[in-house]
Amino acid sequence: xxxxxxxxxxxxxxxxxxxxxxxxxxxxxxxxxxxxxxxxxxxxxxxxxxxxxxxxxxxxxxxxxxxxxxxxxxxxxxxxxxxxxxxxxxxxxxxxxxxxxxxxxxxxxxxxxxxxxxxxxxxxxxxxxxxxxxxxxxxxxxxxxxxxxxxxxxxxxxxxxxxxxxxxxxxxxxxxxxxxxxxxxxxxxxxxxxxxxxxxxxxxxxxxxxxxxxxxxxxxxxxxxxxxxxxxxxxxxxxxxxxxxxxxxxxxxxxxxxxxxxxxxxxxxxxxxxxxxxxxxxxxxxxxxxxxxxxxxxxxxxxxxxxxxxxxxxxxxxxxxxxxxxxxxxxxxxxxxxxxxxxx
Amino acid sequence: xxxxxxxxxxxxxxxxxxxxxxxxxxxxxxxxxxxxxxxxxxxxxxxxxxxxxxxxxxxxxxxxxxxxxxxxxxxxxxxxxxxxxxxxxxxxxxxxxxxxxxxxxxxxxxxxxxxxxxxxxxxxxxxxxxxxxxxxxxxxxxxxxxxxxxxxxxxxxxxxxxxxxxxxxxxxxxxxxxxxxxxxxxxxxxxxxxxxxxxxxxxxxxxxxxxxxxxxxxxxxxxxxxxxxxxxxxxxxxxxxxxxxxxxxxxxxxxxxxxxxxxxxxxxxxxxxxxxxxxxxxxxxxxxxxxxxxxxxxxxxxxxxxxxxxxxxxxxxxxxxxxxxxxxxxxxxxxxxxxxxxxx
DNA sequence: ATTTTGCGTGTAATCGATTACAAGGCCAAA
DNA sequence: TTTGGCCTTGTAATCGATTACACGCAAAAT
Numbered sequence: 001x002x003x004x005x006x007x008x009x010x011x012x013x014x015x016x017x018x019x020x021x022x023x024x025x026x027x028x029x030x031x032x033x034x035x036x037x038x039x040x041x042x043x044x045x046x047x048x049x050x051x052x053x054x055x056x057x058x059x060x061x062x063x064x065x066x067x068x069x070x071x072x073x074x075x076x077x078x079x080x081x082x083x084x085x086x087x088x089x090x091x092x093x094x095x096x097x098x099x100x101x102x103x104x105x106x107x108x109x110x111x112x113x114x115x116x117x118x119x120x121x122x123x124x125x126x127x128x129x130x131x132x133x134x135x136x137x138x139x140x141x142x143x144x145x146x147x148x149x150x151x152x153x154x155x156x157x158x159x160x161x162x163x164x165x166x167x168x169x170x171x172x173x174x175x176x177x178x179x180x181x182x183x184x185x186x187x188x189x190x191x192x193x194x195x196x197x198x199x200x201x202x203x204x205x206x207x208x209x210x211x212x213x214x215x216x217x218x219x220x221x222x223x224x225x226x227x228x229x230x231x232x233x234x235x236x237x238x239x240x241x242x243x244x245x246x247x248x249x250x251x252x253x254x255x256x257x258x259x260x261x262x263x264x265x266x267x268x269x270x271x272x273x274x275x276x277x278x279x280x281x282x283x284x285x286x287x288x289x290x291x292x293x294x295x296x297x298x299x300x301x302x303x304x305x306x307x308x309x310x311x312x313x314x315x316x317x318x319x320x321x322x323x324x325x326x327x328x329x330x331x332x333x334x335x336x337x338x339x340x341x342x343x344x
Numbered sequence: 345x346x347x348x349x350x351x352x353x354x355x356x357x358x359x360x361x362x363x364x365x366x367x368x369x370x371x372x373x374x375x376x377x378x379x380x381x382x383x384x385x386x387x388x389x390x391x392x393x394x395x396x397x398x399x400x401x402x403x404x405x406x407x408x409x410x411x412x413x414x415x416x417x418x419x420x421x422x423x424x425x426x427x428x429x430x431x432x433x434x435x436x437x438x439x440x441x442x443x444x445x446x447x448x449x450x451x452x453x454x455x456x457x458x459x460x461x462x463x464x465x466x467x468x469x470x471x472x473x474x475x476x477x478x479x480x481x482x483x484x485x486x487x488x489x490x491x492x493x494x495x496x497x498x499x500x501x502x503x504x505x506x507x508x509x510x511x512x513x514x515x516x517x518x519x520x521x522x523x524x525x526x527x528x529x530x531x532x533x534x535x536x537x538x539x540x541x542x543x544x545x546x547x548x549x550x551x552x553x554x555x556x557x558x559x560x561x562x563x564x565x566x567x568x569x570x571x572x573x574x575x576x577x578x579x580x581x582x583x584x585x586x587x588x589x590x591x592x593x594x595x596x597x598x599x600x601x602x603x604x605x606x607x608x609x610x611x612x613x614x615x616x617x618x619x620x621x622x623x624x625x626x627x628x629x630x631x632x633x634x635x636x637x638x639x640x641x642x643x644x645x646x647x648x649x650x651x652x653x654x655x656x657x658x659x660x661x662x663x664x665x666x667x668x669x670x671x672x673x674x675x676x677x678x679x680x681x682x683x684x685x686x687x688x
Numbered sequence: 689a690t691t692t693t694g695c696g697t698g699t700a701a702t703c704g705a706t707t708a709c710a711a712g713g714c715c716a717a718a
Numbered sequence: 719t720t721t722g723g724c725c726t727t728g729t730a731a732t733c734g735a736t737t738a739c740a741c742g743c744a745a746a747a748t
Contacts (some may be wrong), residue, residue, distance in 0.1 A: 006734055017698045022736055032696060052462055053400035054734035057703050062397060064440075072429065072519050073422040073625075081416050085443055094462075096408075097441045099429055118396055118438075141349050226629045255629060262631040282626060285570045285599060287606040350704055361728050368705055376726060398704035401733050 005046040014042035061120050066096040069125040069267045076278050085303020100126045127151030127194045140320045145311035149304035159324045161304040168293045168331045169202030172247050172275045177210050180341045181245040185218035187232040189249035191320035199249050218243050222253050229256025245341035251280040269340035288337035296329055349390040358386035408455040410440040413469040420622050427645020446472050463653045471495030471538045484664045489655035492649035503668045505648040512675045513546030513635045514590050516619045521554050524685045525589040529562035531576040533593035539629050543593050562587050566597050573600025588686035589617035613684035632681035640673055
């Protein structure tokens, strides 16, 4: 029966003990040069690869971190993942990616991952996870360090990397106000989502500054998806009294909205201005190119990954005691072609 | 010092041996009901979670599979990943996702993952990996089972799940021919890529059937990206003698092409028909909605995952001996609004 | 010449779960 | 009463790498 070469085979081939092989691998400086060379040669000859399971068991760590996100298929997340993967692979850590809602939409599944037995750390991009699932897993010292990125859960005090959604939404609205719009609607994100709430509140605040308000009829329900953007466009089109501009909670919604509007013969931005949120790659290639809030997605991922690495270095007790930092990354408004002064 | 509860703690709490606890977990039928209950109660009380590293070490497996893909940020892959994750999580396996080109574009990095020490199986979605990296890793019995999905590497004989790219491209071209087009161009995928090659060849074959050919000047270079689609549109627009239809090797290219064309005042499909490939979600929401080849992306992922699970059950020697199956999933042409008879 | 210092290496315990094997208990058949 | 068999459980070896500790030897210090 063929078996993968183990550290013993290497030790034998090099004529040293397993301890020396192990040291050569993790701390080459402490062994003499002659031994080191012999060990490396033996490793090459035998084709030895360290057995991670054994290493992890002994070191009491797993060498992996997990990312929990609501939907892998959402292009918004992909660049954040690249950012995370970039930092983590530099640090020699594997990244598990876990979709929290593969089956049902509402009950965000909480995978076994949260446990120390599986990963050394956790990055959570899903604010809709049940917070008790995150908290009810044994004493805090035993739970792996966790950081939130983009979304978060109010009840769970942990480090976060986010943008200022409230201010960004206000900025989008102010852009529309500056163009002369007075009748402004909002295509909302999924109800209950922290981002939806903050963006709606920011929009409301900016409108209030100008002495305006957002009538309920102009707060179109949605869920960040293309389809819900299209639905918002239909609702907008069907309304008797309609706004001259719509701020959408995501680019997918904005693109869905514009597509549906154009399909109905509406001219964008001549008849309706549309602002998005995220700045997906598609935003600048669409016609009209989408005016939107640019999020530094790769930076968010990198920052979250670095913050997690930092927390992983802390002793458990210290980690629990230390306050959770909150990094807020700046966003910019990318003004393109989908916004213009209101008609007439 | 606080330590996670181990199987010993459970055994002690339940008043049994660790062997019995282990059996209760993996094979509940062999222990008596009374003992079983006691063990489960003890597990609940102690908050025990099995230590994966220890289990993996003993069982000589890792409980994880890896997916190697060229670019997480490409929306084409996301739904394939969902399909893979769905099947794998049902099977109780973790999925590592690994971007093979995080740093440099050309040298597709081959991660440590290919080794048995890290994963129990591998799904490769990147046909540009250096094949020697895949093959030069010790004796074949020791390498983890591998299946290709979407893309593949000719030199590496392994199970694959793909579509018939040649036939699909031919189908797209025939659709344009049926509309009356005689001057048809192609926006190509990245050079050297198996998909690019098959799609180009399929397009050529279908043109040849009709007694036509694809002039070099109408084979616009590209790399599947939005930007390269826009570049193709610029090249098309600048040409003195131009085709009345373009078949793009990906939806992103098609959308980039259409965007750039529209931006230059060209009407799609009135002045140029465009066909895509993939059927991304965006395809049906764009204006005009994109005529494209629909790929069953989730099915591809699921099929690849199932095939990998099957191979993982085989004894190493048998796996090496057995021929590699090739599953070809059917595609359909989604005819929408971006194609029409040629002008005049 | 003797002691000290320190470098390089080996021995052996350890991480936590699994499982082959042995053994004990109980009941039925002889 | 004894024997055989089944069911349940425990003992202990094992997976492969890491690391505390000890030891041997050579160079430096006394």
